[in-house]
Amino acid sequence: MKKIILIAGPSGAGKTTISDYLNEKYGIPRVLTHTTRPMRPGEKQNFSYHFETDESFKTLHFFEHIRYGSYQYGSSREALNLAWKKSDLVSLIVDIKGVYTYLKQLGNKVYFLYVTTSTKEELKERLLKRGDDPEKIKERVSGSELNLLPEDLKEYAHILVNDNLSETKSKLDSIVSRLEE
Numbered sequence: 001m002k003k004i005i006l007i008a009g010p011s012g013a014g015k016t017t018i019s020d021y022l023n024e025k026y027g028i029p030r031v032l033t034h035t036t037r038p039m040r041p042g043e044k045q046n047f048s049y050h051f052e053t054d055e056s057f058k059t060l061h062f063f064e065h066i067r068y069g070s071y072q073y074g075s076s077r078e079a080l081n082l083a084w085k086k087s088d089l090v091s092l093i094v095d096i097k098g099v100y101t102y103l104k105q106l107g108n109k110v111y112f113l114y115v116t117t118s119t120k121e122e123l124k125e126r127l128l129k130r131g132d133d134p135e136k137i138k139e140r141v142s143g144s145e146l147n148l149l150p151e152d153l154k155e156y157a158h159i160l161v162n163d164n165l166s167e168t169k170s171k172l173d174s175i176v177s178r179l180e181e
């Protein structure tokens, strides 16, 4: 059965790192989404995201889309189907609003992985090290941008505390082997 590992959690928790690991070790493709935010150093067009202008974003048809901070993000059903053509197991990174949409629309095809860290300090340090603007970091680690796990999503969430990357990788290995059964 086709499945989607839906990855959500605070900025800096390690969602992209996890999605990259799943791709590199298991060939689990990431469903590419669209954003109007500028590229970070190391990101690539049509690899990290489809980077869009405000104008090009408006012309697209999304399954769901959000505004996060000053930028827009959106995912399409076409991109999901394209990834599912390559593999029955795919991953997708979304915010908490996106989790509600995917759970509602795709039900038991979704394996919801909520990634977090033990402390907010760790998130801030990682984002600083990544080179994020300190003002943006403040916004991302507070309020709705923090992407805390809401009470009503707890029953669907598989919580992964990514404090230590090698432990995280071994937990991911177990998750993949269960999902591939």
Ligand SMILES: Nc1ncnc2c1ncn2[C@@H]1O[C@H](COP(=O)(O)OP(=O)(O)OP(=O)(O)O)[C@@H](O)[C@H]1O
Pocket: 009, 010, 011, 012, 013, 014, 015, 016, 017, 018, 126, 127, 129, 130, 162, 163, 164, 165, 168
């Ligand atoms: N377990 C870990 N220990 C230390 N650093 C980590 C760990 N996991 C990820 N990182 C580093 O933390 C930074 C943030 O990770 P990543 O970009 O994967 O987070 P994210 O959740 O995708 O963030 P965002 O939502 O802002 O895109 C990266 O520089 C990454 O290399």
Ligand SMILES: Nc1nc2c(ncn2[C@@H]2O[C@H](COP(=O)(O)O)[C@@H](O)[C@H]2O)c(=O)[nH]1
Pocket: 007, 008, 009, 011, 015, 033, 034, 037, 064, 065, 066, 068, 073, 074, 075, 093, 094, 095, 096, 097, 098, 099, 147
């Ligand atoms: N609901 C959606 N959320 C998305 C999508 N693409 C990314 N995201 C989430 O946005 C924030 C910010 O991402 P960043 O790359 O600027 O750090 C983060 O929570 C992502 O999970 C999408 O298509 N839909």
